[in-house]
Amino acid sequence: SKIASNGLFWFLKNIDHEHSVHRADYEAQLARLRAGGSTSRLKPGxxxxxxxxxxxxxxxxxxxxxxxxxxxxxxxxxxxxxxxxxxxxxxxxxx
Known part of the structure; x- marks a missing residue:
């Protein structure tokens, strides 16, 4: 599924994450998404x-x-x- 990459595109286009009160949370999520998504063992294939x-x-x-x-x-x-x-x-x- 390309939901993460599509979501990342629209997030970057529409959300001002650099000036948000949730900036730290957004940056952590962005780093995870840019690295290729979740590597959680809890998420099955x-x-x-x-x-x-x-x-x-x-x-x-x-x-x-x-x-x-x-x-x-x-x-x-x-x-x-x-x-x-x-x-x-x-x-x-x-x-």
């Missing part, structure tokens, strides 16, 4: 999505949801074990 999609298409009884990323799996576990108010507090700090 397309083969993980392909595996889940293939299973959904070929299964006699596919599941309604397929969780493919580590953060999504953690979220599913936290949703099951934490009270809703605590989960929402954690999510609001993350956003």
């Amino acid at each position: 397309p083969e993980v999505v392909h595996t889940a999609l293939r299973h959904a298409l070929l299964s006699r009884r596919p599941r309604p949801h397929y969780v493919v990323t580590v953060p999504a799996r953690i979220g599913v576990i936290l949703k099951r074990i934490l009270p809703a108010s605590l989960l929402y507090r954690l999510l609001s700090k993350r956003a």
